[in-house]
Amino acid sequence: MSEEDEVTRMVILGPAAQVSQSQVVGELHMLELPLTIKSTCYGAVVHGKEEDVMKAIQEIRKLDPANIFTKDRGFPPGDPRRCRAKRGGAREGFHQLEKEFELLGYVGEALEWPEPVILKKHSKISPEEFKKIAEECEP
Amino acid sequence: MKIAIFPPNSLILADLVERKGHEPLVLQKEIRKKVTDPEIDSPPFNITEDEPIKGLKYAAIEVPSGVRGRMAIFGPLIEEAEAAIIMEDAPFGFGCIGCARTNELCMFVLRKQGIPVLELHYPETREETMEVVNQINTFLDNLESEDKEGGD
Numbered sequence: 443m444s445e446e447d448e449v450t451r452m453v454i455l456g457p458a459a460q461v462s463q464s465q466v467v468g469e470l471h472m473l474e475l476p477l478t479i480k481s482t483c484y485g486a487v488v489h490g491k492e493e494d495v496m497k498a499i500q501e502i503r504k505l506d507p508a509n510i511f512t513k514d515r516g517f518p519p520g521d522p523r524r525c526r527a528k529r530g531g532a533r534e535g536f537h538q539l540e541k542e543f544e545l546l547g548y549v550g551e552a553l554e555w556p557e558p559v560i561l562k563k564h565s566k567i568s569p570e571e572f573k574k575i576a577e578e579c580e581p
Numbered sequence: 582m583k584i585a586i587f588p589p590n591s592l593i594l595a596d597l598v599e600r601k602g603h604e605p606l607v608l609q610k611e612i613r614k615k616v617t618d619p620e621i622d623s624p625p626f627n628i629t630e631d632e633p634i635k636g637l638k639y640a641a642i643e644v645p646s647g648v649r650g651r652m653a654i655f656g657p658l659i660e661e662a663e664a665a666i667i668m669e670d671a672p673f674g675f676g677c678i679g680c681a682r683t684n685e686l687c688m689f690v691l692r693k694q695g696i697p698v699l700e701l702h703y704p705e706t707r708e709e710t711m712e713v714v715n716q717i718n719t720f721l722d723n724l725e726s727e728d729k730e731g732g733d
Contacts, residue, residue, distance in 0.1 A: 448617075449613070450613070452592075454592065511592060511593075511596045512596060512599070513592040513595055513596065513607075513609070514595065514607050514609040514610060514613075515609055516608075516609040516610075516611075516612030516613040516615075516616055517612075517613075517616055518617070521616070523616070535590070538590065538592075538672075539592065541672050542591070542592045542593055545593065545704060545710050546593070548704075548707045548710035548711055548714075549593055549597075549710060549714050551707075551711065552710065552711040552714035552715060553600075553714065556714075556715060556718060557711070557715050558715070558719070559712065559715040559716050559719050560719075561699070561716060561719055561720060561723070
């Protein structure tokens with residue numbers, strides 16, 4: 443199997459997740475798939491053949507569908523170009539993950555209790571209407 | 582369907598698209614090709630002189646090579662897209678999407694593709710987040726039904 447056929451996925455637990463990182467890693471190991479599994483502060487990193495990784499992701503989502511999130515990762519786990527152990531400091535992409543993590547609780551909530559919404563389509567306004575608005579805004 | 586997302590490395594967008602059974606066109610897939618390619622012998626300098634040349638398809642020669650280099654990676658993703666979700670005003674320096682001009686160009690190219698586009702603002706509060714998630718799910722559901730109608 444060449445390196446190019448392999449994919450890496452991050453499993454991220456939302457703040458309201460009912461499972462812990464170690465439980466996720468344990469479950470991933472129990473699947474007995476040929477994968478590299480790494481436990482991390484946000485969840486786990488799974489690396490291997492695409493079909494095995496996707497199967498693992500589908501299974502692991504079942505633990506807590508609304509609070510387990512996954513994302514592709516370009517670099518394989520422990521890659522010296524990205525691994526904190528080699529280069530020090532936060533890994534690239536960590537700050538983004540940190541920022542998005544702040545919203546994951548609300549995302550999970552919205553997934554659990556979906557509400558119907560109407561998608562607004564913005565239409566163009568006529569020049570007359572625009573002129574009227576511009577005049578109203580003039581001091 | 583293949584859905585382009587912007588920011589192309591967004592966890593929330595990619596996850597929501599995948600949950601609905603669509604394929605998110607994420608940046609990481611393109612980056613993976615760059616970092617695992619055995620021909621590139623001196624990583625992390627994964628952007629070779631070829632990239633700014635490829636980027637000429639999307640931006641003029643006067644445009645900085647950084648923009649063209651980035652467009653060489655984003656451009657093929659945008660071209661593959663059958664629909665797009667754009668989240669504007671993402672926090673500054675959102676991951677590797679730190680180039681404002683490339684972001685503008687990407688959004689422009691996405692809008693010009695003539696594909697269904699959902700435009701949102703990056704949510705800051707609980708209410709905004711829930712609204713955004715519901716909007717994305719509705720948009721994706723509508724795409725599914727449109728796709729089925731088109732198929733019949």
